[in-house]
Amino acid sequence: MNISILQAATQLLDQRLSLTPISQLPESMQPRNESQGYQLQRVLNGLLTVAGMGEQVGHKIGCTTSVMQAFLDIPNPCAGRVFQKSVLRRAERVPRSGFVKLGIECEIAVELSRDLDAGAAPATRESVANAVGAVMAAIEIVDDRYANYRTLGVPTLIADDFFDSGCVLGDPVRDWRRLDLARLTGTTSVNGVDVGRGTGALVMGHPFEALAWLANSRAKHGLGALHAGEFVLLGSVVETKWLDAGDRARVDIESLGSVTLDVT
Numbered sequence: 001m002n003i004s005i006l007q008a009a010t011q012l013l014d015q016r017l018s019l020t021p022i023s024q025l026p027e028s029m030q031p032r033n034e035s036q037g038y039q040l041q042r043v044l045n046g047l048l049t050v051a052g053m054g055e056q057v058g059h060k061i062g063c064t065t066s067v068m069q070a071f072l073d074i075p076n077p078c079a080g081r082v083f084q085k086s087v088l089r090r091a092e093r094v095p096r097s098g099f100v101k102l103g104i105e106c107e108i109a110v111e112l113s114r115d116l117d118a119g120a121a122p123a124t125r126e127s128v129a130n131a132v133g134a135v136m137a138a139i140e141i142v143d144d145r146y147a148n149y150r151t152l153g154v155p156t157l158i159a160d161d162f163f164d165s166g167c168v169l170g171d172p173v174r175d176w177r178r179l180d181l182a183r184l185t186g187t188t189s190v191n192g193v194d195v196g197r198g199t200g201a202l203v204m205g206h207p208f209e210a211l212a213w214l215a216n217s218r219a220k221h222g223l224g225a226l227h228a229g230e231f232v233l234l235g236s237v238v239e240t241k242w243l244d245a246g247d248r249a250r251v252d253i254e255s256l257g258s259v260t261l262d263v264t
Helices: 003-018 035-051 066-072 127-128 154-159 208-221
Strands: 056-062 079-085 087-089 091-094 100-112 132-143 164-169 186-189 193-199 232-237 247-252 257-263
Touching: 003 035, 003 154, 035 079, 035 132, 035 154, 056 208, 056 247, 066 232, 079 164, 091 164, 100 164, 100 186, 100 193, 100 208, 100 247, 127 154, 127 208, 132 232, 132 247, 132 257, 154 208, 193 232, 208 232
Parallel strands: 056 232, 087 164, 091 257
Antiparallel strands: 056 079, 100 132, 100 232, 132 164, 186 193, 186 247, 247 257
């Protein structure tokens, strides 16, 4: 392993675990492009597992909608991993003290029933559907743990799992084929007040386009297949909402149900 990659991963690990806002890596350690960012992410995530975050059980995709691309000023999707310890179910609570700047996003998620490898041929919306065992409403929990994400650079944001800090997953809907996922409306509310809504079509035209993008991206960067039993958060249809202690957030996805998160 390149010593600078290990040094960079160790610095990111220390800052992330200590909730120290992540600052620019020394120039000799900075990933220069997205591919290097994903390679650094793989090393960092191995360290996070050893540090107690648990196995990497899911994936997140950021910036799959024009809403989030405009919000973050990043023109293309970026992916990260989700760890077992940070996966919550249905209605849960988290401490505000566990984050630098806590936010939530309104997402459609999928659970895979078979492996999905785009290495042999590019994945498409149609081909990835065969690997989807269930669809769920989800809250992605994000943390703006950066001194200044706009100047940090996309490759370093990718290395740090692109804001991901966990999720709340709803009940799996296994007869999802009866639904028009592009037409489903997602709504975010905070303390009982609706603060944003959007449809599945905002996710690259259809949520499964994002899943195909992830399979192809992992093949492109040599990261391997998506595996049966893993889940994928496909991107937020509502702009990120920031939370403080005492807040209750709820995400409702039409025909998929709701999930809630209380901040203590």
